Amino acid sequence: MAIQAVNHTQKIMTTAEITACHSHVLHRVTLFTPALCHVRKGSKMLQWGERVLTVGKESLILFPAGIELKIANTPETGKYHSDMVYLTQDILRDFRQNHVGSLAPGSWDSLSVPFDTHTRLMWDSLLQAMRNQSPHPLQVHIVQGLLLALHLAGNAGVLLRNRHDPLAEQIEQIFLTDPAREWSVDDVAQQIYMSGSSLRRRLALEDKSFRSILEGVRMGCALHSLQTTELSVGQIANESGYASASRFTARFRQRFGLVPSALRHAMRHP
Incomplete structure (x- = not known):
């Protein structure tokens, strides 16, 4: 609750x-x-x-x-x-x-x-x-x-402690404003006043990638919604940027080790 x-x-x-x-x-x-x-x-x-x-x-x-x-x-x-x-x-x-x-x-x-x-x-x-x-x-x-x-x-x-990945943190915060948006490298680069190529290069130096950061933000938001709201799995998938609930479920299981319905079952049923 x-x-x-x-x-x-x-x-x-x-x-x-x-x-x-x-x-x-x-x-x-x-x-x-x-x-x-x-x-x-x-x-x-x-x-x-x-x-x-x-x-x-x-x-x-x-x-x-x-x-x-x-x-x-x-x-x-x-x-x-x-x-x-x-x-x-x-x-x-x-x-x-x-x-x-x-x-x-x-x-x-x-x-x-x-x-x-x-x-x-x-x-x-x-x-x-x-x-x-x-x-x-x-x-x-x-x-x-x-x-x-x-x-x-x-x-x-x-x-x-300060984060060791300041650019990755900035990008995470941008993604968090709208996890479901179809973000592009150029969209984000424009917001932090650099070119798309510079953004990719700096992320590579931090051993990060644009897609992995976006996926991590979407999965983190989805996990939080599953644990703290009554939204359906389909709604959470949509709000997290996944048009397909089955694709969302597969990604969730790949990242966290269990499917969303199993987590909900663990939380709700004695």
Whole structure:
């Protein structure tokens, strides 16, 4: 059940609840904006590279933007339940500016942070403020407090790292404004004031391709819609840029390791 639908083009934080009744595994999941997650019931397994981490309700998960993960959600007594808060680059940029020179370095080993008193207090306050639709400046003030609590414990660095693929990130953000659009290289190049050939060349230096970025954005948006809305698979396919639901299903399975209907079944049926 979604608390507040995530719109990646907004410059505000958003939050969602993700629930499931059956265990399921998702391959090659990439978040396009940093996020925080707390598993209220059940557990979440994360794998990136050779590293594997299993997290329960006593910890807060820190998702940096742009890393590819394998994720497994496992219910407890028939129920998996987690809260997600999607941050914005503006919020993180402001925090870096306010605390420049004093940030803990962070590491990929700190994707999961055990709750301490201050972090738990700020996390609960943030969720309550967002659920109550408190004024946006108040929500920003609280999330800055949460980041500060993480920083004081030496755990904020992983969220605050700069992406290593700035051009790819810019292109992702353009695609997110309209994932279903038939984007061309020239369309995007014009928006970022460079030629199509320069765009391709710079992406090649980052070991990226135009089509793979577009496919990743479409799949990421589709995954989020499946987990947080009641839209049909056909509607989600259409909104994600796929005219054929069968083609969408094949792409989804190829990327995440299961078909959309299997994910919906895992989430809905005890």
